Amino acid sequence: MTSIVLNAKKEVGAVQLAEPILDIRNLNVGFARNRLIAIDALDLTVRRGEIVALVGESGSGKSMTALTAMRLLPVGAGIISGEVRVHGRDLLALPPSAMNAVRGREIAMLYQQPKIMLDPTATIGRQIAEPLQIHRGLSLKDAWPHVIEALRDVGIPEPERRAMSYAHQLSGGMAQRVMIAAALSASPDILIADEPTTALDVTVQAQILKLLVRKRDEASLAVLLITHDLMVVSAIADRVAVMYAGRIVEEGETRAVLRSPRHPYTQALLRSSLLAAEEDGRLYAIPGSASAARGLSCGCRYHPRCQAARSLGIEERCRSQEPSLSTASASPGHQSRCWGVQVTAGGMQ
Ligand SMILES: Nc1ncnc2c1ncn2[C@@H]1O[C@H](COP(=O)(O)OP(=O)(O)O)[C@@H](O)[C@H]1O
Ligand code: SF4
Numbered sequence: 001m002t003s004i005v006l007n008a009k010k011e012v013g014a015v016q017l018a019e020p021i022l023d024i025r026n027l028n029v030g031f032a033r034n035r036l037i038a039i040d041a042l043d044l045t046v047r048r049g050e051i052v053a054l055v056g057e058s059g060s061g062k063s064m065t066a067l068t069a070m071r072l073l074p075v076g077a078g079i080i081s082g083e084v085r086v087h088g089r090d091l092l093a094l095p096p097s098a099m100n101a102v103r104g105r106e107i108a109m110l111y112q113q114p115k116i117m118l119d120p121t122a123t124i125g126r127q128i129a130e131p132l133q134i135h136r137g138l139s140l141k142d143a144w145p146h147v148i149e150a151l152r153d154v155g156i157p158e159p160e161r162r163a164m165s166y167a168h169q170l171s172g173g174m175a176q177r178v179m180i181a182a183a184l185s186a187s188p189d190i191l192i193a194d195e196p197t198t199a200l201d202v203t204v205q206a207q208i209l210k211l212l213v214r215k216r217d218e219a220s221l222a223v224l225l226i227t228h229d230l231m232v233v234s235a236i237a238d239r240v241a242v243m244y245a246g247r248i249v250e251e252g253e254t255r256a257v258l259r260s261p262r263h264p265y266t267q268a269l270l271r272s273s274l275l276a277a278e279e280d281g282r283l284y285a286i287p288g289s290a291s292a293a294r295g296l297s298c299g300c301r302y303h304p305r306c307q308a309a310r311s312l313g314i315e316e317r318c319r320s321q322e323p324s325l326s327t328a329s330a331s332p333g334h335q336s337r338c339w340g341v342q343v344t345a346g347g348m349q
């Protein structure tokens with residue numbers, strides 16, 4: 001069951017020159033009621049034609065990042081500061097009506113449970129037509145050929161017949177293909193996919209991932225792929241950003257981060273993933289929980305769970321000072337947020 005080996009990444013360095021499509025800058029998001037900081041000084045860029053994976057344990061802030069970018073935050077959550085730029089324009093500064101015009105047209109989202117997101121009362125054809133009617137001003141009749149083509153494009157057999165189906169008549173894999181067709185029907189430049197294959201079996205998962213790769217390569221789609229699954233990251237992501245307690249703790253080209261993880265949290269995630277289990281047959285469980293690290297006002301958020309801090313004898317520094325992102329290896333853009341990496345690389349300052 002661990003057989004997702006698409007390995008369909010772009011040549012290393014190929015996407016570095018492409019223009020940024022989604023550019024999140026110093027984003028801070030929290031819940032006033034319990035003073036929880038869900039996203040903490042987040043910087044993240046996705047360029048045209050690249051798949052960037054955002055990974056981390058449950059509760060690390062991945063979905064909140066996606067929902068902030070879509071301006072669909074849950075009740076009680078608020079944006080404290082920061083920018084979410086798409087093509088250089090800050091979406092957080094737009095009035096709600098302008099944001100409605102951006103959703104679906106410039107930025108679109110896929111969810112983990114496609115069947116819940118599909119409207120049970122409308123045919124899937126109508127749901128794929130809707131973005132074309134809103135953003136392109138097409139009538140339903142004029143949109144229909146595009147609907148059929150979009151269904152065919154995502155591999156739905158008998159698209160004319162399927163366009164008249166309802167959500168409950170679709171398998172999970174087919175529903176996710178329909179969601180992709182709907183999300184991409186108005187040709188957005190960036191797709192945010194939040195655990196899009198987690199609810200699917202491995203064979204269907206591989207088909208959906210292959211479809212995302214094809215869209216990246218054929219349509220230069222930028223994809224922010226949110227997942228906790230490093231097998232998926234290894235199969236298709238060009239770059240990866242590792243999130244812990246609302247912060248990015250390591251980022252870089254996928255190969256560099258997965259082959260030479262420098263942050264102790266990334267190393268623990270890898271040890272606990274099926275990628276490592278294939279070698280030793282066992283799954284490692286990371287001691288402690290992510291929520292235990294919350295509420296720290298200073299210092300490294302991973303500190304309460306970090307064994308490296310103890311073995312390097314730098315606990316006091318880790319507890320009291322927040323490390324910044326710094327160069328982690330010779331691979332372009334590979335950075336980690338760890339005193340230990342800085343100590344072993346250049347001696348303690
Ligand atoms: N509706 C909500 N109300 C209160 N807290 C929330 C809500 N949604 C998310 N959170 C909190 O925000 C943090 C980030 O959650 P989330 O982005 O959903 O994590 P992930 O997607 O990485 O699993 C967690 O601590 C979570 O408990
Ligand atoms: S900064 Fe310290 S506590 Fe944080 S991950 Fe690095 S060694 Fe561990």
Ligand SMILES: [Mg+2]
Nearest residue numbers: 062063064194
């Ligand atoms: Mg989530």
